[in-house]
Amino acid sequence: IGHQLIELKIPRYYAVFLNQSTSLELRDREVRRALDAATNRDRLVEIALGALGEPVGGPLYPGIEGYDAEIGSGERFSLEDAEAFLEEAGWKLGEDGVRTKRVSDGELRLAFDLVVPDIDFLKRSSELLVEDWAKIGITVNRLILSPTEVANDIIKSRNYQMLLFGNILK
Numbered sequence: 001i002g003h004q005l006i007e008l009k010i011p012r013y014y015a016v017f018l019n020q021s022t023s024l025e026l027r028d029r030e031v032r033r034a035l036d037a038a039t040n041r042d043r044l045v046e047i048a049l050g051a052l053g054e055p056v057g058g059p060l061y062p063g064i065e066g067y068d069a070e071i072g073s074g075e076r077f078s079l080e081d082a083e084a085f086l087e088e089a090g091w092k093l094g095e096d097g098v099r100t101k102r103v104s105d106g107e108l109r110l111a112f113d114l115v116v117p118d119i120d121f122l123k124r125s126s127e128l129l130v131e132d133w134a135k136i137g138i139t140v141n142r143l144i145l146s147p148t149e150v151a152n153d154i155i156k157s158r159n160y161q162m163l164l165f166g167n168i169l170k
Contacts, residue, residue: 013056014122014166016114016129023161025108030089031138037082038136039129048125082136086110091137099137110138114162115154117147126164 018035020027041055091099091110099110116126123144130140140162145154154160 012166014125014164017160017163017165019158019160019163021158023112024103025110025112026161028089030085031091031110034082034085034136035133035138037076037078037085038132038138040077040132042077043132044125044128048121048128079132079135086136093137097134097137098139112138112140112161113143114140114164115143115145115150115160116164117150118144119147122164122166129164 016035016039018026018032025031045051045053045055086099089101091101094100101108114126114129116122123142126140126142130142133140150163150165154163155165
């Protein structure tokens with residue numbers, strides 16, 4: 001008996017959500033720009049998704065109402081740009097390889113927790129993100145939790161700094 005393999009394209013997305021209400025550092029626009037520039041989307045799709053996807057640079061994907069190809073288009077991955085964003089905003093690289101910034105009441109540090117559901121391709125994605133972001137002086141601690149914990153404890157309470165998560169779109 002033979003079989004036939006059919007590939008279905010179901011629109012879904014995966015993204016890192018940044019909770020600015022839990023982190024002064026993430027409120028800094030240049031930090032967010034640097035994280036974006038230091039994210040190698042092509043590498044993520046190739047390695048973590050086995051090339052079964054396409055990188056998208058904005059909140060909407062091709063085919064959904066409101067999608068604009070101009071938003072998020074062009075070459076985005078640039079460690080040099082990411083470093084420049086941080087330098088220009090006053091984030092200096094420390095001896096430990098992590099960027100810090102002096103503020104009136106102390107020092108801010110680019111060190112974050114990233115919540116990741118315990119799903120293989122999301123764990124691999126988070127490893128790649130941690131590698132990329134470390135190159136620009138941002139350190140990330142991965143918190144691997146069950147998908148149920150993420151849904152019930154993390155998302156509902158918005159108790160995270162960074163969250164790697166996705167949705168199936170209809």
